[in-house]
Amino acid sequence: MELNKWRIQMVMKSLLPIFLALMIGYILIFISGYNANEAFTYLFMGALGGKKQIMNTLFAATPLIFTGLATAISFKAGLYNMGAEGQLYLGAFAAAYLGFSLQGLSPGMHITICLLGGALAGFVFALIPAVIKAYLQVDEMVSTLMLNYVAILYTTYLASYPFRAPGSSNAETINILPTAVLPRFVSESQLHVGFLLALVAFVIIYIMLNKTILGYEITALGKNQHFTEYVGMNVAKKIVIVMTISGILAGLGGAIETLGTHGKFVSGFSPDYGWTGLTIALIGKFNPIGVLAGAFLFGILKNGGSSMEIMVGVPRSLISIIEGLIVLFMTVDMLNKRFSLGTKIKQAIQSLGSSKGSQNNLKQEVN
Amino acid sequence: MKKRVLVGMLVGALALGLVGCGQKKETKETNKDQFKVAMITSEGGLGDRSFNDSGNEGLKQAKEKLNVTTKVVEPGDVSEGETYLSQLAESGMDLVITLDLGHSDVLKKVAKKYPDTQFAIFNTAVEGSNVSSVLFKEQEGSFLAGALSALVTQDTSLEQVNDKKIISFIGGIDSPGINIFLSGFKEGASHIDPEIKVLSGYTNSFADPAKGKETALSQIGQGSDIVFQAAGATGDGVIQAAKQKNVFAIGVDSDQDGIAKGNVLTSVMKRVDNAVYGLVEDGMKKEYQTTYELGLKEKGVELSPMTYTKDLISEDYLKQIEGLREQIISGEIKVKDIRK
Numbered sequence: 001m002e003l004n005k006w007r008i009q010m011v012m013k014s015l016l017p018i019f020l021a022l023m024i025g026y027i028l029i030f031i032s033g034y035n036a037n038e039a040f041t042y043l044f045m046g047a048l049g050g051k052k053q054i055m056n057t058l059f060a061a062t063p064l065i066f067t068g069l070a071t072a073i074s075f076k077a078g079l080y081n082m083g084a085e086g087q088l089y090l091g092a093f094a095a096a097y098l099g100f101s102l103q104g105l106s107p108g109m110h111i112t113i114c115l116l117g118g119a120l121a122g123f124v125f126a127l128i129p130a131v132i133k134a135y136l137q138v139d140e141m142v143s144t145l146m147l148n149y150v151a152i153l154y155t156t157y158l159a160s161y162p163f164r165a166p167g168s169s170n171a172e173t174i175n176i177l178p179t180a181v182l183p184r185f186v187s188e189s190q191l192h193v194g195f196l197l198a199l200v201a202f203v204i205i206y207i208m209l210n211k212t213i214l215g216y217e218i219t220a221l222g223k224n225q226h227f228t229e230y231v232g233m234n235v236a237k238k239i240v241i242v243m244t245i246s247g248i249l250a251g252l253g254g255a256i257e258t259l260g261t262h263g264k265f266v267s268g269f270s271p272d273y274g275w276t277g278l279t280i281a282l283i284g285k286f287n288p289i290g291v292l293a294g295a296f297l298f299g300i301l302k303n304g305g306s307s308m309e310i311m312v313g314v315p316r317s318l319i320s321i322i323e324g325l326i327v328l329f330m331t332v333d334m335l336n337k338r339f340s341l342g343t344k345i346k347q348a349i350q351s352l353g354s355s356k357g358s359q360n361n362l363k364q365e366v367n
Numbered sequence: 368m369k370k371r372v373l374v375g376m377l378v379g380a381l382a383l384g385l386v387g388c389g390q391k392k393e394t395k396e397t398n399k400d401q402f403k404v405a406m407i408t409s410e411g412g413l414g415d416r417s418f419n420d421s422g423n424e425g426l427k428q429a430k431e432k433l434n435v436t437t438k439v440v441e442p443g444d445v446s447e448g449e450t451y452l453s454q455l456a457e458s459g460m461d462l463v464i465t466l467d468l469g470h471s472d473v474l475k476k477v478a479k480k481y482p483d484t485q486f487a488i489f490n491t492a493v494e495g496s497n498v499s500s501v502l503f504k505e506q507e508g509s510f511l512a513g514a515l516s517a518l519v520t521q522d523t524s525l526e527q528v529n530d531k532k533i534i535s536f537i538g539g540i541d542s543p544g545i546n547i548f549l550s551g552f553k554e555g556a557s558h559i560d561p562e563i564k565v566l567s568g569y570t571n572s573f574a575d576p577a578k579g580k581e582t583a584l585s586q587i588g589q590g591s592d593i594v595f596q597a598a599g600a601t602g603d604g605v606i607q608a609a610k611q612k613n614v615f616a617i618g619v620d621s622d623q624d625g626i627a628k629g630n631v632l633t634s635v636m637k638r639v640d641n642a643v644y645g646l647v648e649d650g651m652k653k654e655y656q657t658t659y660e661l662g663l664k665e666k667g668v669e670l671s672p673m674t675y676t677k678d679l680i681s682e683d684y685l686k687q688i689e690g691l692r693e694q695i696i697s698g699e700i701k702v703k704d705i706r707k
Contacts, residue, residue, distance in 0.1 A: 160540055161541070164542070168542065190446070257446075270444070271443045271444035306447060310438075310451065310458060313438060316443055
């Protein structure tokens with residue numbers, strides 16, 4: 001019973017900021033001189049109004065599920081892996097390289113190899129900050145943050161010089177072979193099989209966190225690292241495991257973007273998927289279900305935001321404002337006892353009621 | 368009391384929003400017969416003082432003079448290209464222009480699906496019966512800039528100029544689309560004096576002014592006194608370096624002469640605005656061409672009016688450049704296109 005109440009509170013804690021942010025977004029759109037009702041209609045209809053729209057929303061959510069899970073699992077263990085963006089880029093490039101250079105493989109085999117390559121790239125790149133954190137106590141927040149630059153600039157170099165598609169003015173590689181392409185479900189929507197892989201990743205991480213010893217250890221590590229050390233857990237080893245799982249997830253996310261969305265590596269392809277994943281992990285309170293929900297929410301905002309811009313002309317930056325507001329409100333613990341909005345509203349209604357009563361009394365007295 | 372005010376304000380704001388919007392609907396009217404144009408910006412979006420802004424300018428003019436409905440949209444990333452192109456086509460646009468050459472692959476697919484909509488893409492050629500490709504002859508504008516630089520770098524009476532016959536070029540990425548500026552620049556310089564040395568370097572980014580400045584300073588250190596940049600926002604740094612060392616820079620895409628008055632010799636302008644306007648004009652007559660190659664003749668490329676520098680340099684140089692311009696337009700001088 002107590003647990004249920006706590007769960008409801010957790011859900012409320014996540015929903016309230018979203019609602020408030022949308023409300024302010026509505027007012028901002030209105031103030032900016034657009035038809036806010038129409039804009040919001042397109043925001044939701046463009047994201048959820050039909051089969052194709054829903055599929056495109058899931059498409060937008062796919063990379064975010066990976067980066068969200070990657071960040072959530074490390075944060076849950078108290079490890080601040082800020083390197084999802086960089087790991088994503090390396091995973092994407094590795095998958096593209098294998099995708100265009102390996103010839104004569106069957107589609108299933110080729111895709112599997114490319115995905116493994118992407119995962120391996122993420123793994124190796126996360127191993128560096130993991131090892132120096134575990135054995136030399138180097139702050140992983142700083143190292144992962146800095147390594148992002150290395151990964152992004154290095155892949156840009158690779159796509160600009162050694163592997164640039166001949167004749168292209170963009171920094172991008174040649175197309176991957178057809179055998180490596182993750183197929184779409186229907187040609188009208190960009191949604192591809194990568195989404196199913198994201199769901200598989202979600203299920204695996206969910207089970208791992210909730211049903212395995214490793215999951216328990218991760219939670220314990222996140223609660224108190226020193227305690228877990230004293231009770232005899234090999235903390236250094238666990239740090240490496242958690243960080244590399246995080247890297248694998250981000251790398252896979254990049255690989256799937258390459259194989260399903262772009263069909264090649266494009267320098268600068270990610271509109272901050274890694275950082276949006278971090279936001280989503282925060283919204284989801286590092287819980288896989290929360291991450292899934294957060295990824296869908298951001299998918300809705302992204303996909304609906306484009307319809308809103310195309311149909312009503314509301315600039316995309318307003319969607320960024322709404323996203324920013326969600327994060328801002330998230331950081332305010334609104335259901336905290338002292339600042340609880342719920343109790344405040346309750347009190348307000350009560351005082352409204354009682355003041356009405358007193359007003360009535362007053363009237364009677366006057367009469 | 369305070370709480371009541373808070374609740375009241377929240378409810379009030381919401382109600383106001385709902386009521387206000389209900390009223391607004393009536394004012395909106397769309398004429399069905401009006402020609403509808405949409406433009407998708409490239410990376411960087413509006414406010415880049417360059418490519419996208421110039422396109423938007425052309426669209427504004429078309430709206431004013433040709434009475435068409437226009438729409439400018441700015442996708443968040445390149446993967447959204449497909450959604451944007453198809454949604455715009457579905458929403459009944461007559462002409463959909465994309466300035467992002469990263470859309471070339473998806474445009475091929477999308478254009479087939481919407482045969483009633485005309486599409487246009489800039490700076491790259493895409494095949495399709497309902498696709499127009501707009502290409503600029505950047506080499507022609509760069510030729511004039513090169514010729515002018517060759518004249519100016521030998522005029523040591525100018526305080527910006529040293530005694531070395533060295534000029535230089537900075538590009539964003541080592542690619543055909545950028546090297547076309549370099550080849551035209553070189554050709555123009557050697558047309559005036561074959562002994563002129565042209566240094567070149569790449570910043571590997573279109574959005575890194577610090578790198579642009581660093582590269583420019585190194586070239587200036589090697590004796591260059593005129594630095595031509597074709598590197599997007601990176602070029603801002605090049606112009607800053609020229610200002611700091613009091614030498615000349617040459618701007619690109621739009622009229623950048625005003626960024627450092629007196630230190631930007633001229634700008635090789637790509638008239639995206641003219642191109643967009645021309646497309647709309649052709650669209651209203653339903654006379655699209657599959658490829659538009661816009662050079663000096665078509666006013667697709669030209670040198671800036673040199674507002675801050677034309678009084679600094681000798682009038683004779685300007686006359687020579689004008690002569691070369693006429694020779695290119697008449698076909699007497701053919702500037703090589705390395706892309707072909």
